[in-house]
Amino acid sequence: MEEKVVKIGIVGFGTVGAGVVKLINEQADAIAARTGLRLKVACVVDTDTKRERAVKLEKGILTDDIEKLLKDNSIKIAVELVGGTTFAKDIQLNMLKAGKDVVTANKALLAVHGSELYRTARQYGRCIAFEASCAGGVPIISGLRTGLIANQITAIYGILNGTSNYILSNMSSKGSAFAEALADAQKKGYAEADPKLDISGLDSAHKLAILSSLALGSQISLDDIYVEGIENVSQDDIRNGAEMGYVLKLLAICQRAGDGSVSLRVHPAFINNDNGLARVNGPFNAISIFASAAGEVMYYGRGAGMMPTASAVVSDIIDVAIGNSANTFNRMELKPQGSTNIKINKIDNLVSRFYIRIMCKDQAGVMAQWSKVLAENKISISGAIQHEGSGPKNTVPVVIATHSTPEKSINAALTGLARLDSTCGKPVCIRIVDIPEDKE
Amino acid sequence: MEEKVVKIGIVGFGTVGAGVVKLINEQADAIAARTGLRLKVACVVDTDTKRERAVKLEKGILTDDIEKLLKDNSIKIAVELVGGTTFAKDIQLNMLKAGKDVVTANKALLAVHGSELYRTARQYGRCIAFEASCAGGVPIISGLRTGLIANQITAIYGILNGTSNYILSNMSSKGSAFAEALADAQKKGYAEADPKLDISGLDSAHKLAILSSLALGSQISLDDIYVEGIENVSQDDIRNGAEMGYVLKLLAICQRAGDGSVSLRVHPAFINNDNGLARVNGPFNAISIFASAAGEVMYYGRGAGMMPTASAVVSDIIDVAIGNSANTFNRMELKPQGSTNIKINKIDNLVSRFYIRIMCKDQAGVMAQWSKVLAENKISISGAIQHEGSGPKNTVPVVIATHSTPEKSINAALTGLARLDSTCGKPVCIRIVDIPEDKE
Numbered sequence: 079m080e081e082k083v084v085k086i087g088i089v090g091f092g093t094v095g096a097g098v099v100k101l102i103n104e105q106a107d108a109i110a111a112r113t114g115l116r117l118k119v120a121c122v123v124d125t126d127t128k129r130e131r132a133v134k135l136e137k138g139i140l141t142d143d144i145e146k147l148l149k150d151n152s153i154k155i156a157v158e159l160v161g162g163t164t165f166a167k168d169i170q171l172n173m174l175k176a177g178k179d180v181v182t183a184n185k186a187l188l189a190v191h192g193s194e195l196y197r198t199a200r201q202y203g204r205c206i207a208f209e210a211s212c213a214g215g216v217p218i219i220s221g222l223r224t225g226l227i228a229n230q231i232t233a234i235y236g237i238l239n240g241t242s243n244y245i246l247s248n249m250s251s252k253g254s255a256f257a258e259a260l261a262d263a264q265k266k267g268y269a270e271a272d273p274k275l276d277i278s279g280l281d282s283a284h285k286l287a288i289l290s291s292l293a294l295g296s297q298i299s300l301d302d303i304y305v306e307g308i309e310n311v312s313q314d315d316i317r318n319g320a321e322m323g324y325v326l327k328l329l330a331i332c333q334r335a336g337d338g339s340v341s342l343r344v345h346p347a348f349i350n351n352d353n354g355l356a357r358v359n360g361p362f363n364a365i366s367i368f369a370s371a372a373g374e375v376m377y378y379g380r381g382a383g384m385m386p387t388a389s390a391v392v393s394d395i396i397d398v399a400i401g402n403s404a405n406t407f408n409r410m411e412l413k414p415q416g417s418t419n420i421k422i423n424k425i426d427n428l429v430s431r432f433y434i435r436i437m438c439k440d441q442a443g444v445m446a447q448w449s450k451v452l453a454e455n456k457i458s459i460s461g462a463i464q465h466e467g468s469g470p471k472n473t474v475p476v477v478i479a480t481h482s483t484p485e486k487s488i489n490a491a492l493t494g495l496a497r498l499d500s501t502c503g504k505p506v507c508i509r510i511v512d513i514p515e516d517k518e
Numbered sequence: 519m520e521e522k523v524v525k526i527g528i529v530g531f532g533t534v535g536a537g538v539v540k541l542i543n544e545q546a547d548a549i550a551a552r553t554g555l556r557l558k559v560a561c562v563v564d565t566d567t568k569r570e571r572a573v574k575l576e577k578g579i580l581t582d583d584i585e586k587l588l589k590d591n592s593i594k595i596a597v598e599l600v601g602g603t604t605f606a607k608d609i610q611l612n613m614l615k616a617g618k619d620v621v622t623a624n625k626a627l628l629a630v631h632g633s634e635l636y637r638t639a640r641q642y643g644r645c646i647a648f649e650a651s652c653a654g655g656v657p658i659i660s661g662l663r664t665g666l667i668a669n670q671i672t673a674i675y676g677i678l679n680g681t682s683n684y685i686l687s688n689m690s691s692k693g694s695a696f697a698e699a700l701a702d703a704q705k706k707g708y709a710e711a712d713p714k715l716d717i718s719g720l721d722s723a724h725k726l727a728i729l730s731s732l733a734l735g736s737q738i739s740l741d742d743i744y745v746e747g748i749e750n751v752s753q754d755d756i757r758n759g760a761e762m763g764y765v766l767k768l769l770a771i772c773q774r775a776g777d778g779s780v781s782l783r784v785h786p787a788f789i790n791n792d793n794g795l796a797r798v799n800g801p802f803n804a805i806s807i808f809a810s811a812a813g814e815v816m817y818y819g820r821g822a823g824m825m826p827t828a829s830a831v832v833s834d835i836i837d838v839a840i841g842n843s844a845n846t847f848n849r850m851e852l853k854p855q856g857s858t859n860i861k862i863n864k865i866d867n868l869v870s871r872f873y874i875r876i877m878c879k880d881q882a883g884v885m886a887q888w889s890k891v892l893a894e895n896k897i898s899i900s901g902a903i904q905h906e907g908s909g910p911k912n913t914v915p916v917v918i919a920t921h922s923t924p925e926k927s928i929n930a931a932l933t934g935l936a937r938l939d940s941t942c943g944k945p946v947c948i949r950i951v952d953i954p955e956d957k958e
Binding site: 097101104105108109112113114115209214215216217220221224225228230295354357360369370371373374375376377379380383385388390393395396397400401409410413516517 | 541544545548654656660665666670800810811813819825828832835837956
């Protein structure tokens with residue numbers, strides 16, 4: 079097959095942008111040998127054209143003028159790696175309007191403005207490829223879109239944010255406090271100076287919006303997803319959970335009920351320590367997909383970082399150049415939610431198991447008090463721990479695991495528990511998620 | 519988008535064939551809503567048209583005359599689910615010559631006659647899709663071909679045969695003897711009445727030939743793969759390995775060395791019990807891929823069975839109907855091995871760690887004897903166990919784990935050990951595989 083030159087324009091020459099250039103430099107020959115496509119970075123746009131990067135560009139490639147990229151009709155594939163939901167949106171819209179297919183790692187933008195961008199792409203006969211938007215180098219997008227397309231997806235359980243997972247793993251394995259583990263993550267480059275997007279759960283929610291849209295074939299909005307971050311997680315709770323056989327993870331969950339309604343949520347979750355996801359440590363990501371025919375399929379790998387993300391971006395570039403991305407994009411249109419029979423189950427309607435910790439005064443009658451509150455709310459206790467003399471200043475932590483309970487009942491009970499004379503401070507409550515294991 | 523009817527012909531109406539029909543029946547509406555493709559099973563060919571199957575077909579669909587399928591020009595996609603390497607080959611060739619794209623789960627056929635089939639497909643302008651050939655419902659083929667295409671694949675470690683893994687898992691968890699675990703697997707439907715293909719490692723080798731061909735971009739022949747099965751695995755060795763922190767798995771391995779040479783092998787392997795693959799139990803499959811940019815990516819799921827395999831077949835049908843399979847097939851031609859710079863490293867050149875068990879007479883001077891043989895062959899011992907009085911009839915099992923050692927030195931040492939007066943029976947030797955873990 080004759081070699082076909084594929085000219086690429088990139089906007090955003092940060093870590094991932096440099097990774098994409100580096101990967102193309104390194105693998106161009108191998109990719110040409112495998113696919114007949116000769117990838118060439120023809121234009122890189124960044125406001126900062128001076129800073130030293132991990133890779134060198136030939137003279138004339140780097141520019142701060144995006145028009146140079148947009149007006150070059152020999153560039154058919156444009157990569158947006160600016161990030162964020164403001165400039166990036168205009169950049170992608172302009173790329174599409176200039177007749178270019180778009181490759182992007184921008185989960186936030188797709189989660190927030192996906193509908194508009196996809197619509198514009200269709201209008202201009204272009205496509206948007208976004209393998210790099212979720213789970214870095216792990217090909218989860220193509221897994222959902224092609225490999226598992228013949229299945230009804232009944233559930234997704236994902237560890238989608240490496241920063242949070244790194245922090246929680248360190249709190250589990252090293253006994254660190256949250257602040258300490260966060261500082262360590264920042265030092266190692268796994269957390270940004272402003273870690274809010276990651277630790278608030280919002281980044282996971284962006285990714286869940288994209289994955290669940292694909293799984294459900296329907297545009298899922300960020301508003302449909304309940305989000306709770308890991309900012310308030312304490313070492314005490316991680317230790318107590320471990321004693322009960324649980325590991326704490328920031329989980330992104332999409333669960334389809336029998337009636338077709340869907341629960342979408344991101345929150346800290348205790349999961350059984352023999353589940354596959356419990357063993358995903360450090361900055362890694364993993365996603366368990368429950369598919370009606372294939373059963374459980376799990377993906378594991380690096381969810382972020384320069385080269386893993388570049389791996390996904392370049393695979394998308396090739397997919398676009400071959401013509402497969404356009405086929406998939408055109409065939410697998412995500413329906414507006416109103417046009418499908420998907421009903422979102424709000425968090426108030428959740429039924430879950432829960433971990434509760436109350437700091438109680440170390441005095442007579444306390445157990446009778448808190449157990450009465452739970453009984454009044456029809457909450458059944460599956461396990462409880464009260465270690466002698468383990469709390470500060472005449473208090474003792476009481477740790478309870480519940481059987482399946484409606485979220486509303488738990489909230490009522492938490493209010494009741496907080497009001498007790500014997501309770502010090504606000505009770506802590508963390509959901510326990512029993513991930514079904516696909517067994518023989 | 520207007521609905522497009524996709525007529526499908528299937529040859530082979532066994533378990534997987536029935537699964538494909540069932541899945542299409544169940545998901546036709548959902549697939550049509552997602553992709554605009556209305557899948558219709560138009561013709562099913564089987565020599566047995568009488569037997570009751572798990573699904574019913576409309577009248578006139580089931581036939582024992584393959585010509586009916588071949589001559590129907592409205593059928594553009596033909597699925598070969600006959601299995602084996604004889605009839606199935608002619609069937610696929612005839613399908614291609616009749617102008618049909620082929621979807622297949624037949625790993626043995628592709629491993630043995632892949633080159634000829636691919637060549638014929640190209641000659642007739644058709645494609646062959648084979649996601650179902652490896653790891654059942656786990657989309658590993660598309661992962662290697664598209665998701666990880668921008669990477670140099672440096673290694674693959676796979677648990678690719680569910681039957682063997684079920685047997686080894688049971689031997690580990692229940693302390694069963696091999697024969698007992700095999701009988702249980704047969705009773706549960708995880709092993710065939712004649713289990714040879716699975717337990718000999720040959721089925722894993724077929725799959726490794728396919729996966730490594732994709733990973734290396736070069737046609738790998740079955741002859742390039744060293745194959746050793748699990749038939750001789752004993753409970754003693756599993757228990758001894760466990761004591762040393764190892765789990766026994768039947769591993770399919772593709773390792774690329776720094777000089778571009780490749781080691782391809784299927785054999786029982788002790789792996790560290792904290793490695794992700796060690797936790798893959800029962801009939802499940804898992805594949806760890808080490809990719810130059812993405813790092814370690816692991817896939818896990820059901821590697822066989824009616825519906826998981828059907829999931830992969832139907833996803834391929836859709837991929838073919840959309841046009842993506844043809845794009846991929848045409849672009850990613852596997853080069854004949856001679857035309858690439860891949861050198862196969864034969865097993866004799868392997869350097870590995872090893873587990874050795876010798877049954878020794880329980881008498882003075884024995885350790886001096888066996889340790890001398892190892893020393894003479896420059897084999898360094900990393901660990902050893904000799905439990906008092908644990909062997910039958912005045913013998914004691916001596917268990918040794920070695921540091922990295924050339925296969926040739928081990929073979930020489932095994933010959934030397936067998937010759938010792940103090941050795942009873944043939945020494946047992948199992949490779950220890952240190953799967954690198956991609957850490958922070």
